Amino acid sequence: MPALSTDLATLHTGRHLSLVRRGHWEFATRHGATGVVGLVAVTEDAKMVLVEQARPPLGKQVIELPAGLAGDIAGEESESLITAARRELLEETGYDAQEVKLLTEGPSSAGLTDEMISFFLMTGLTKTSAGGGDASEDILVHEVPLTQMPEWLEERRQAGWAIDPKIYVGLFWIEHNSAVIG
Amino acid sequence: MPALSTDLATLHTGRHLSLVRRGHWEFATRHGATGVVGLVAVTEDAKMVLVEQARPPLGKQVIELPAGLAGDIAGEESESLITAARRELLEETGYDAQEVKLLTEGPSSAGLTDEMISFFLMTGLTKTSAGGGDASEDILVHEVPLTQMPEWLEERRQAGWAIDPKIYVGLFWIEHNSAVIG
Numbered sequence A, B: 001m002p003a004l005s006t007d008l009a010t011l012h013t014g015r016h017l018s019l020v021r022r023g024h025w026e027f028a029t030r031h032g033a034t035g036v037v038g039l040v041a042v043t044e045d046a047k048m049v050l051v052e053q054a055r056p057p058l059g060k061q062v063i064e065l066p067a068g069l070a071g072d073i074a075g076e077e078s079e080s081l082i083t084a085a086r087r088e089l090l091e092e093t094g095y096d097a098q099e100v101k102l103l104t105e106g107p108s109s110a111g112l113t114d115e116m117i118s119f120f121l122m123t124g125l126t127k128t129s130a131g132g133g134d135a136s137e138d139i140l141v142h143e144v145p146l147t148q149m150p151e152w153l154e155e156r157r158q159a160g161w162a163i164d165p166k167i168y169v170g171l172f173w174i175e176h177n178s179a180v181i182g
Helices: A083-092 A147-159 A164-177 B081-094 B144-157 B168-173
Strands: A008-013 A017-022 A025-030 A035-042 A047-055 A060-063 A067-068 A095-107 A116-129 A140-145 B008-013 B017-022 B025-030 B035-043 B048-053 B062-064 B067-070 B095-107 B117-126 B140-145
Touching: A008 B008, A017 B017, A017 B025, A025 B025, A035 A083, A035 A095, A035 A164, A035 B017, A035 B144, A047 A083, A047 A147, A047 A164, A060 A164, A067 A083, A083 A095, A083 A116, A095 B144, A116 A164, A140 A147, A147 A164, A147 B095, A164 B168, B035 B048, B035 B081, B035 B095, B035 B168, B048 B081, B048 B144, B048 B168, B062 B168, B067 B081, B081 B095, B081 B117, B095 B168, B117 B168, B140 B144, B144 B168
Parallel strands: A035 A116, B035 B117
Antiparallel strands: A008 A017, A017 A025, A035 A047, A035 A067, A047 A060, A047 A140, A095 A116, B008 B017, B017 B025, B035 B067, B048 B062, B048 B140, B095 B117
């Protein structure tokens, strides 16, 4: 591995993000969270559970995996990624997951941020509330049959929604996971 | 769609990135580029072409799709995404692509940045140079049989490499694209 610069400097500290420089390289880093979870949630009748919300950075509606931060709640800074995965799925979609399994994890944009996302497969789902997110969120829930997924996403993309590519990460893992596809 | 705040402010302007606030939401935005391309490159003998490089934000080696910025070269600010896709594949991997096809596009991390990635399928590949990136880059090229891909990636992830999840986006599209899988 080529040597990475140890010259680190914080250029600006915001409330939620900081802009950092390492050598000549600038990137964004989050504070107040220990990880990010992306949830590949599949119902008993083979539907994928997705969420839709307005995203201020993009200025448009985005269809994406249910997702959220771990350790971002005061008093719960040490929650595990699995605990965060179950909490976020419940908050956003109203589904309680009996089985939670780590699929993979990796950087969301390796040139721009140190953010890493952990993808969890969420199955054994029971609907226990309406979902929709916490008090600051306004989240729509979509349940889409796996057999219709690529076409459903592509239709919406062409109609103006932004489609988070991480949904395709989830679909790949669903198709290659014997626990889901039997 | 709920109303998105029109209260925009730049918190810090770096050389390559700025930290921006929209209402209460902070995010990172790039300057000096018109887009980001992620390249799903498949050789005639069914190998996927991947790159590996040290990424300063993560401080480790990352295996990822060949990728790069469009419009980031002085005098070439108006290059198309397709031109950037062919140029970046050649620079990073030494492969010239005869066919270039847009697969999908979407946000890399919709809560953290306005960055959008356009995924292109690159086929009809001819090796014309060694690759390895431009003068500022130090890139290793991997060519991995599609049949070995999930296992190859997972072995490396468990051995300490970071694996960019966008590789799985590429694999999903390869498996669902009749031009590739026949």
